[in-house]
Amino acid sequence: MTQVAPGSGRKIDDVSAESMKPVSRQERKQRTRQALLDAALAQLADRPFAVLSLREVTKQADIVPTAFYRHFTSMDELGLVLLGESMAVLRRMLDAARDTGTDFDQVARTVVRTLHEYTRAHEAHFRFLARERHGGSGAVPQAARTELRMFAGDLAVDLARFDCLRRWRTDDLRMLADMIVTMLLSTAVELIETVPHSAESDERILATAENRLKLIARGAEHWQ
Structure with a gap:
């Protein structure tokens, strides 16, 4: 018609x-x-x-x-809704990087490449999360820290599937997850703030991030 x-x-x-x-x-x-x-x-x-x-x-x-x-009702409410949007991006990134096996090197590469894809698509959200995590005592930065702790908790559950981490205490898994989240957000900020953007600069940052994840993994294998 x-x-x-x-x-x-x-x-x-x-x-x-x-x-x-x-x-x-x-x-x-x-x-x-x-x-x-x-x-x-x-x-x-x-x-x-x-x-x-x-x-x-x-x-x-x-x-x-x-x-x-x-x-x-207030700027704080707007900020909290904005935080929810940003955390949704981060959780979609984690979902996209899941189920990549248990080989540390392969997982590190997949996680870093997924981070790159999501950072480039949502630069403002990653910048917002990284800044508000250390933003003081206001409602929005407090909520950001809480949300990122919860995100790290989800990541800790994923980490427990690796053979060398199965017997780790929950607190140690959370500590490891916090280290990884901090590294990923730092890498996202580095990608965003490197000027000018280029394939070469991105590859350099991603290679460093991948090696950092591998280093964390190697240390985790020998943690007592």
């Missing part, structure tokens, strides 16, 4: 006709909410969340400041 666009003589299919329907109020609200989140993330490229102002965010999102409160 086709339709003729008024005054144009052109036929448009049902998909095009669907795209011309008025946007619902709920859709507009969701778009504005996402615009606020995107604006905040863009503003955080060179500063911590604690110094970000509501007025800066609404100006970039092109809405009046009072309209902000139709979507978030």
Whole structure:
């Protein structure tokens, strides 16, 4: 089934006709909410969340400041939602790197290459997580540290499948997972901040990260 666009003589299919329907109020609200989140993330490229102002965010999102409160009760709530988005990226990365066997060298390569793929696709989210992890006592950095501890806990469960780690105490597995998470976030920041970006510089950073993971693994094999 086709339709003729008024005054144009052109036929448009049902998909095009669907795209011309008025946007619902709920859709507009969701778009504005996402615009606020995107604006905040863009503003955080060179500063911590604690110094970000509501007025800066609404100006970039092109809405009046009072309209902000139709979507978030406070800047902290916006920051926590943004943190949830960023952690979702990190968890998708972990999911993508799972089930790569138990050979340390292969796992290290897969994890580092997956990190590279996700960092390049979500640079602002990785920068936000790395900065807020050390961001002080505010609600957002505190939540970031809690979320990253939980993420490390999930990673510790994955590590327990390696033969040499099966008998490790939970606390030791968590310590190892924390070391790996710290290294991965540091590598992501290095990828983001290296200027100019190039395939050569990325390969150098990735090779170093892979060797760091292997070094951690070798030490883990002999941990008592």
